[in-house]
Amino acid sequence: MPKAKQKKQQSLHKRHSDLAMANKQLEKLSNGIFASGELPTFSEKIKETDQFPLRPNKLEILQINVGYMCNQVCEHCHVDAGPDRKEIMTRETMEQCLEVIRNTGAHTLDLTGGAPEMNPDFRWFVDEASKAGIKDFIVRSNLTIIRANKKYYDLPEFFKSHNVHVVSSMPHWTRGKTDKQRGEGVFDLSIKALQELNAVGYGMPDSDLRLDLVYNPSGAFLPGDQASMEKDFKKALLEDFGIHFHNLFAITNLPISRFLDYLIASENYEDYMYSLVEAYNPAAVKNVMCRNTISISWDGYLYDCDFNQMLELKVASKIQHISEYNEDILNNRKIIISQHCYGCTAGAGSSCQGAVAN
Amino acid sequence: MASNNYYDPADLRKFGNITEWSKELGEKFFDYYGKVFEEGALSAREKSLIALAVAHTEMCPYCIDAYTKDGLQRGITKEEMMEAVHVGAAIKSGATLVHGVMMMNKVNKLEM
Numbered sequence: 001m002p003k004a005k006q007k008k009q010q011s012l013h014k015r016h017s018d019l020a021m022a023n024k025q026l027e028k029l030s031n032g033i034f035a036s037g038e039l040p041t042f043s044e045k046i047k048e049t050d051q052f053p054l055r056p057n058k059l060e061i062l063q064i065n066v067g068y069m070c071n072q073v074c075e076h077c078h079v080d081a082g083p084d085r086k087e088i089m090t091r092e093t094m095e096q097c098l099e100v101i102r103n104t105g106a107h108t109l110d111l112t113g114g115a116p117e118m119n120p121d122f123r124w125f126v127d128e129a130s131k132a133g134i135k136d137f138i139v140r141s142n143l144t145i146i147r148a149n150k151k152y153y154d155l156p157e158f159f160k161s162h163n164v165h166v167v168s169s170m171p172h173w174t175r176g177k178t179d180k181q182r183g184e185g186v187f188d189l190s191i192k193a194l195q196e197l198n199a200v201g202y203g204m205p206d207s208d209l210r211l212d213l214v215y216n217p218s219g220a221f222l223p224g225d226q227a228s229m230e231k232d233f234k235k236a237l238l239e240d241f242g243i244h245f246h247n248l249f250a251i252t253n254l255p256i257s258r259f260l261d262y263l264i265a266s267e268n269y270e271d272y273m274y275s276l277v278e279a280y281n282p283a284a285v286k287n288v289m290c291r292n293t294i295s296i297s298w299d300g301y302l303y304d305c306d307f308n309q310m311l312e313l314k315v316a317s318k319i320q321h322i323s324e325y326n327e328d329i330l331n332n333r334k335i336i337i338s339q340h341c342y343g344c345t346a347g348a349g350s351s352c353q354g355a356v357a358n
Numbered sequence: 359m360a361s362n363n364y365y366d367p368a369d370l371r372k373f374g375n376i377t378e379w380s381k382e383l384g385e386k387f388f389d390y391y392g393k394v395f396e397e398g399a400l401s402a403r404e405k406s407l408i409a410l411a412v413a414h415t416e417m418c419p420y421c422i423d424a425y426t427k428d429g430l431q432r433g434i435t436k437e438e439m440m441e442a443v444h445v446g447a448a449i450k451s452g453a454t455l456v457h458g459v460m461m462m463n464k465v466n467k468l469e470m
Contacts, residue, residue: 174435217431224431228403232433274371 009073011082012258019261020080022312028260029339033270039277042341049282054335059327060292063110063306063352064089064097066122067298070114071148074169074182076216076259078310081114088118089298094125096300096322101132105327106294108136110352112306115145117152130162138165140214140352143193144186156200165210166202167249167352168194171218173236181218194243203245212247214354220268222275222346223250226355249354252276254307254343276342284349287356290335296322304335306352311340370420403432410439411446 012020019025033039046052067088070081089097101109109129116122116139130137139159146155159166170190171181178187194211197203203211213233217223230248237243253259255272263269290304294315300322303309314320317333349356377384395405406428413421429439 172433177435219430221427221430224433225402228401229433232403278371 011073011080011084012261013080014082014084017261019257022310025256025260026311026338028264029255033273034339039273042337042339045277045280046285049285051282051285054285054288054291054337056331056333056335057291059104059106059294059331061108061110061289062101062104062106062296063112063293064296065112065298065306065309066114066116066119066125068114069118070142071118071145072115072142072183072186074258075262076181076218076253078254078257078259078307079114080257080310085114087298091121091124093298093300093322094121097296098128098132100322100325101129101134107134108138109134110138110140112140115142116140117145117155123158126162126164130164136165137163138167140167143168143170143190146193146196147189156197156202160200160202160209163209165212166197167212167214169216170213170233171216173233173240177218181216191241191243194237194245195241198244205244211245212249213245214249214251216251216253220263220266220272222252222279223350226250226348247354250350251352251354252343252346252350254340256307256340257310273339273342276346279346280342281345281347281349281357284345284357287349288344289351289353289356294330302330307340308336311338365419367423370423373420403434406432406434407438407442411442414443415446415450
């Protein structure tokens with residue numbers, strides 16, 4: 001079995017890179033072409049269509065980040081996740097989350113990371129959370145974790161026994177593009193993991209065990225049409241490896257953290273921001289995910305989305321922690337925005353559930 | 359602003375500005391252009407590869423820039439892109455070589 005090797009073994013945090021700091025990223029996103037007026041800021045842009053300030057609609061999704069530790073060090077990772085990240089949600093914070101999960105009006109629970117499976121209390125938490133009767137229970141699995149260590153080999157069965165909806169990353173149906181973004185050997189391990197998920201029923205036509213894939217472009221360009229990409233992925237993965245899956249979510253890379261670092265280092269930053277602004281679609285703002293989601297960090301703080309979490313932009317509300325959670329008060333907040341938000345409003349829009357505008 | 363180069367990558371972003379000096383013709387062109395690249399008897403993916411090949415035979419830097427990016431966005435692989443460029447190159451060189459027949463005809467006519 002091939003072992004996944006990463007090109008860059010360390011997170012920006014471990015490397016003490018300037019861009020590991022949220023304020024440095026926000027500075028970059030507010031200066032240059034945006035400060036000079038060459039491009040409009042996101043708030044100026046949404047003002048054009050009277051969508052400022054951005055406010056939440058009905059809460060539908062609780063997204064919980066159970067820790068930034070990951071077995072991979074993907075080049076585009078907005079979390080700056082990796083084996084060297086030690087931020088992990090404790091059982092105490094999980095208990096507080098469970099209290100919220102039992103009482104929320106949200107219909108979807110979405111666990112993410114890092115690799116959420118690496119949290120030592122992951123299985124206990126899934127066990128407890130699945131009893132709350134939430135309609136759609138998502139775990140974002142990077143696939144290779146299933147093959148990373150013997151203790152994870154039974155994850156497909158574990159997911160199945162809890163009727164978990166598995167959402168996994170797959171940047172391309174070819175080895176070269178996938179390994180370039182996610183690390184050498186990742187493609188082969190991911191294929192093996194997908195076959196194992198298929199073997200227990202995940203992703204099979206007519207199966208209730210949902211298996212969806214996430215596509216992120218492997219470079220400084222935007223994702224193409226989600227439906228066409230899904231067709232191409234399905235054809236290639238079935239023909240080459242006999243793999244089935246349900247839906248493909250095309251997600252735009254947001255210019256923060258490691259992807260921002262890549263954009264700057266490859267001298268693509270300005271062109272990429274131009275592409276995002278040129279592709280701005282006011283219809284996508286209507287359904288942008290921060291309007292129906294609350295993101296909870298490993299230490300229990302609340303954010304408008306996982307990206308704002310990484311930029312350390314807590315919700316603009318007197319309620320900022322899971323221990324004092326109140327959905328009504330939270331729903332009255334103004335959503336915090338900056339130029340990274342253009343990533344969610346380009347073209348057909350982008351969210352953790354894929355495109356948002358048709 | 360005039361630059362010191364005939365070609366400036368930033369000019370590609372200004373392509374739409376051509377409507378400013380001739381609104382009707384510019385808009386008609388962009389409507390037509392948009393329509394051409396829609397899904398039709400040929401898929402938008404196939405059209406993107408044709409555009410990339412033609413971009414090379416026309417040696418248009420703007421078009422090469424635009425359709426390389428367009429191809430990546432559509433998930434087109436670099437092997438597919440290079441094959442498309444070879445199709446363009448083959449037609450270009452074929453077009454040169456087929457004129458060799460003209461030369462042969464002329465030689466045959468003039469020589470005793």
